[in-house]
Amino acid sequence: MPERQRATVVLHPDFRIGAVDRRMFGSFVEHIGRAVYTGLYEPGHATADEHGFRRDVADLTRELGVTTVRYPGGNFVSNCVWEDGVGPREEREPFIDLAWRTIEPNQVGTDEFLQWAEREGIEPMMAVNLGTRGVAAAAALVEYCNGEAGSKWADMRIANGREKPYGVRLWCLGNEMDGPWQIGHKDAHEYGRLAAEAGKAMKLVDPGIELVACGSSSMQMTTFGSWERTVLSYTYDIVDHISMHAYYEDRDGDRASFLGSGTAMDRFIERVVATADAVGAQRRSDKRITISFDEWNVWYLESRFAGGENLPLQRDAPRVIEDVYSALDGVVVGDLLVTLVNHADRVPVACLAQMVNAIAPIMTEPEGPAWRQPTFYPFAETARLARGVALDLRVQAPSVTTALHGAVPLVTAAATWDDVDGTDGALALFLVNRSGEPVDVDLTHPGLRVELTGGVQLLADHEPAVEGPEHAAKVAAACLSTLGAPPAGTGDGSTTVTLAPESWTALHGTASRI
């Protein structure tokens, strides 16, 4: 019998990447398809609250553990006139959203979203339109959201029924302005100048806000790298973060490449960090730009998206990019989260794109149920368990050469320790086996007593995903399981954990210094 594959993971309490910012577990609600209408919001639904928002979706959002939600786009934001979406609903006019070629009914806008987020205890992240609009509209929206009584836009908010400022801290300076599909697409110089001026004005309205400059829409953009360098050369002193967007998919059944997506994400992050740091170094700046990975997910994009001009004009919340996910997609989502946790020092903000119906972990039917896709579980579990500091693990694992990403390790791992006074606290371990064979992982932890009390495992499936709550429930029953406690490891000893083929595992317990 061939010997079982092995990997080793070393964790040490003094080797730390950095604190995990809770905003890493953000998501995204765009005015696209049924994300808002019949997703988040459906006044006639049996579970609707007095504001028209679905309680079943809010309950799943809470279970998902989302900390931050980005709004209102996405491509949508680049042709959105925010002033038309506030005030009495009966006076708001529908308009054509050019990004997704849909008639936007304009019944949910800034106030409705921000009040929903507040009720749900979620930190909002707003985007301003730098596609068809500019400095004044961006500064006015900050004032509308965050201003105290006594000036025009703040008083408009108060007249619309909201006295207290919302205190929105996170702001995106447009969306994917490097993408030719973007309404008001710009080159890096045009965008960099505009973002710097809009950002300056926005911070003059509220100096407490954090700003995100648009990075590249993907690492495959031909302008990748030079875009970040040029944009940051204009905005370095104004912005706090640069955005990253990445979507991965199973292409032509190449499972090895798909399962290696987390390594591609890892390299993407390191390249953006290197580019940002090079701009900072040249400026002799001590400031470090961090990353807002504000769109990431599995998205079967190649088959669906070819720019808005290919979409028919639709109305009444059409079904747009409602990808149906498999447990394999769930394992990849779990692995992408491993990459994010391992970059906790440079990625304080990240958003799973999106949250409801459009490429989303939560699905709904109009007048019907809401349910979890397989991608829901690794996100919820990681958001729940990844607290405290990310530990700087040493992982040794066999590797495989993939068609898309070259060599990738077959085992990936991340760990967080919520230590109290640096002595003891909750430990969480996230492990992915990308190979088709089981792997024994020897976990060594010098200086730490580790006791793992249980966990959750998601196994990849081989079936095509089928739409609907019944199939999603069947996949969860077949692929998701609760694990008992692996054998306790003490002192300098090691704990061995066997990972099932093509699986994602989260283990939890405690770790204390000896």
Ligand SMILES: O=[N+]([O-])c1ccc(O[C@@H]2O[C@@H](CO)[C@H](O)[C@H]2O)cc1
């Ligand atoms: O790589 N692409 O071809 C590509 C195309 C569109 C695209 O759009 C982004 O993804 C959309 C869905 O989340 C958001 O509205 C937008 O910001 C993101 C990437």
